[in-house]
Amino acid sequence: MLRSRAAIIAAVTLACLIALLAIGAWGFGIEYSYTLQTVAIGGGLLGLISGVIGSFGVLRQQSLMGDAISHAALPGVAIAFLIAGRELGALMIGAGIASLLGVYWITAVTQTSRIKQDTAMGIVLVSWFAFGIALLSYIQGRPDASQAGLDRFIFGQAAAITAEDVRLITVIGTGLLLITALFWKEFKLIAFNYEFAAANGYPVRFLDALLSLMIVITIVLGLQLAGVILMVGLLIAPAVAARQWVTGLGAMVGLAGVFGLFAGMIGSGVSALDVGLPTGPMIILIASLIVAIALLFAPERGVIAQWRRTHQTVSKE
Amino acid sequence: MDTILIEFLLLFTTPEALNSGLSDPRLVATLVGILVAISGALLGTFLLLRRMSLMTDAISHTILLGIVVTFMALLAIPGLEPDLSSPWLILGAAGAGVITVILTETLTRSGLVKADAALGIAFPLLFALSVILISRYIENVHLDTDAVIVGEIGLVWADTHSYCLAQCDPITITPEDPRAEVRRVCVNCTRGGIGPRDPEAIFEEECNNCGTYSAAEAWGARLIDTAPSLVYFPKALGVMSLITLLNLFFVIGFYKELKLSTFDPALARSLGLRPGLIHYALMFLVSVTAVGAFDAVGSILVIAFFIVPAAAAYLLTDRLALILVIAPIIGGFGAYFGYDLARGNLFGLQVNDLLVILDPILGLDGYTTWNVSISASMVIMLFLAFMGVWILSPRYGLIANSLRRSDQQRRFREQMILGHLANHPDQPEERALSTLHQHFGWSRWGMAWVIFRLRSQGAITIQDDLTELSESGRAALAAFRQVNLPHVTPQHADSVQ
Structure with missing residues (x-):
């Protein structure tokens, strides 16, 4: 029954998406140019991946881990740039290593001292970031000054996405989704009962690191399009919205992917139409709208459903 | 406020010495850094104990929305030229910080969203709104991204107010004054018609520099021969002194209320201490501090001054009063030695030498001068201080x-x-x-x-x-x-x- 509800909502969302695209074409005479298609497909794929990967973070109550580790990636990017120059692969490897060090630092501090996880995350976020900023200002001081474009890594650049980028997102995104499917049981277990998974001999440290790495990769993929802060939102919002409608993990992850797809396509599509509207913020606005709808109208959990329930109980009495 | 401070400082020193001190980039940057560290550490301690450390991250991003909205509102008032140091902007930004807190807590209290996810929805949304507003409506205001993230603590000494101590009489220049630059202008001359030499030409005297000048302006325009006794006081120093005092008064004045509502809100409520009010006052001050520190250390690095010193002090002692003393000291330590680190000096260890060693390994192309962001270096020092405490603390250390x-x-x-x-x-x-x-x-x-x-x-x-x-x-x-x-x-x- 719940599974079918997820299917219905997913179908409705996709139908809305197609309807919006059609209204755009016929109602407003929007031409779906090659650029627009590229941007919208890129944004949609990114949203889909973020929705799926983000679900696990939200369920583990580590939503802001994405925030921490994406800021923590900066020194890795800077060092990779120093060694290898502007090579996207090298920058991503650098980002991954720095973020993983951050994750290990968080684990080490929370396990060996009385510092709580949120504080440890805050410390890593800002200290790693500061180290990255120091390295960046060192790089900027270099006489050759070939560093232009590195702060795009922090803020993202709207609608400058190319077909090459979309291919990269597709390939890496497919890989991420495959890994999710492969480790489905393990991820499910550590999301709901970490201690049980550890006690049963699952390699929880490895799974932790793997999940963190997947979040890092997703964020790095999205930096071009949305920038760090807004990628954090895109990792959280679709999952939160999906959680209101359904209860099963499979249904939730799937629905989060569909919501992410919707927000990514519409958001980046709208911003590609009008130069004045930046991509990342538009995607976040749409995603927040989806969250608002879910919080209000979801059956059982939604605010309106809750209100009606208490109202009925009171009137019966 | 600044005047009181200056008069207080002048009890100990001469105006000349004060001026030369206040135009020393190192001294001013260190002082501002220490003030940011003290005010951040005082509030950060309570955030840490309330497990709200990451709220600073959210607030420091959403104050941008407050600044943008207030700026647009000020633009809409005719005859007002808003500048980016208006006190209204600080209030607006602080308001946005409080709105972030309210939005997050409303989401959490609905029971539908966990606290961490609520924060992760609220602040990207508000941040997205501010980015859209900026790019849509105030494109011509140049918001330097570097300055927003990192701040310019090395330059705060140059942005000053001037205060006059003696010979402060304002100067009024009238056309009769010998210093007035008066020229005669022909009012009815036209091209090809009446020329200046024409007898019909009517001349009027026009004064270029008439008006009333404050002593500082008069000295700047060389209208007076003797310099008034002026003190140039960096704006950031004044703002941060005020905020530090405010935080200090808040923490000392409401110490009992803060302590009880942090450790046992239910008891605080039953004793009539209004923990909700205290909570929002705390959040308001966090926002004000974040805005005040914005110029100096930027929007992201300011988080460190809230979280890191408090966390280090928390590993040293169990007593709240002691944490509140130790945390600002650690913060001040980071700010003080951070300046040296930015110039490549880590307790006498030369970073440049390290770069020379690393050069052949990393391929730095022989560029071995370490001269980097000061605020980032301050944060790195804070982090090193935390690492030191984590390893060496006699009670909770590794x-x-x-x-x-x-x-x-x-x-x-x-x-x-x-x-x-x-x-x-x-x-x-x-x-x-x-x-x-x-x-x-x-x-x-x-x-x-x-x-x-x-x-x-x-x-x-x-x-x-x-x-x-x-x-x-x-x-x-x-x-x-x-x-x-x-x-x-x-x-x-x-x-x-």
């Missing part, structure tokens, strides 16, 4: 913990041996020195060390490869049993083998 653990392990091992010997008085093969380690599954050397210690304590004697419990060993064992196994009688313990 070293203290591992020493305590190895001490416990040693004592446990000694008791094991004593108990084993006491349980096997009649079985010499169980007490043979050469095979004893096999009974426990320990390494030979580990066993040798425990035996050595026990023997030097006089708890056991060794004769021809046979270990024997001595009288003092028996007494130690009995004492241990009395304390740790009070319900187990010795006979019973002996029968369990």
Whole structure:
């Protein structure tokens, strides 16, 4: 029954998406140019991946881990740039290593001292970031000054996405989704009962690191399009919205992917139409709208459903 | 506010010395850094204890929305030229910070979203709104992204207000004044018509520099010969002094309320202490501090001044009052030595030398000058301070913990041996020195060390490869049993083998 509800909502969302695209074409005479298609497909794929990967973070109550580790990636990017120059692969490897060090630092501090996880995350976020900023200002001081474009890594650049980028997102995104499917049981277990998974001999440290790495990769993929802060939102919002409608993990992850797809396509599509509207913020606005709808109208959990329930109980009495 | 501060400072020094001090980039940057660190650490302590450390991250991003909205509102008022240092912007930004808190808490209280996810929805949304507003409506205001993230603490000394101490009379220049720059202008001249030499031409006197000047302006325009006694006071220093005092008064004045509503909000409420009000006052001050520090250290790095010193102090002591003293000291330490680090000097260690070593490995192209962002270096120093405390803290540090653990392990091992010997008085093969380690599954050397210690304590004697419990060993064992196994009688313990 719940599974079918997820299917219905997913179908409705996709139908809305197609309807919006059609209204755009016929109602407003929007031409779906090659650029627009590229941007919208890129944004949609990114949203889909973020929705799926983000679900696990939200369920583990580590939503802001994405925030921490994406800021923590900066020194890795800077060092990779120093060694290898502007090579996207090298920058991503650098980002991954720095973020993983951050994750290990968080684990080490929370396990060996009385510092709580949120504080440890805050410390890593800002200290790693500061180290990255120091390295960046060192790089900027270099006489050759070939560093232009590195702060795009922090803020993202709207609608400058190319077909090459979309291919990269597709390939890496497919890989991420495959890994999710492969480790489905393990991820499910550590999301709901970490201690049980550890006690049963699952390699929880490895799974932790793997999940963190997947979040890092997703964020790095999205930096071009949305920038760090807004990628954090895109990792959280679709999952939160999906959680209101359904209860099963499979249904939730799937629905989060569909919501992410919707927000990514519409958001980046709208911003590609009008130069004045930046991509990342538009995607976040749409995603927040989806969250608002879910919080209000979801059956059982939604605010309106809750209100009606208490109202009925009171009137019966 | 600044005037009081300056007069206070002048009790100790001359205006000339004060001016030369206040135009020293290093001194001003360090002072501002220390003030940011003190005010951040005071509030950050309570955020840490309330497990709201990451709220600073959210607030420091969403104050941008407050600044943008207030700026647009000020733009809409005709005849007002808003500038980015208006006090209204600080209030608007602080308001946005409070709105972030309210939005997050409303989401959390609905029970539909966990606290961390609520924060992760609220602040990207507000941040997205501000980015859209900026790019849509105030494109011409150049918001330097670098300045927003990192701040310009090295330059805050240059942005000053001037204060006059003596010879401060404002100067009014009238056209009759000899200093007035008066020129005669022909009012009815036209091209090809009436020329300036024409008798019909009407001349009027026009004064270029008439008007009223404050003493500082008059001196700047060289209208007076003797310099007024002026003090140039950096704006950021004034703002941060005010905010630091505000935070200090808040924490001291409402110490009891803050403490109780942090540790036991229910009790605080039942005692009528209004924990909700205290909570929002705290959040308002966090926002104000974040905005005030915005110019100096930027929007992201300011988080460090809230979180890191408080976390380090939390590892040193259990007493709230002490944390509130230690955290600002650690913060000030980071700000002070951070300036040196930015210039490549880490406690006398030269970063440039390290770069020279790294050059062939990383390929730095021979660029070995370490001269980097000051605020980032301050944060790095804070982090190093935290690492130092985490490792060295006498109570909660890594070293203290591992020493305590190895001490416990040693004592446990000694008791094991004593108990084993006491349980096997009649079985010499169980007490043979050469095979004893096999009974426990320990390494030979580990066993040798425990035996050595026990023997030097006089708890056991060794004769021809046979270990024997001595009288003092028996007494130690009995004492241990009395304390740790009070319900187990010795006979019973002996029968369990």
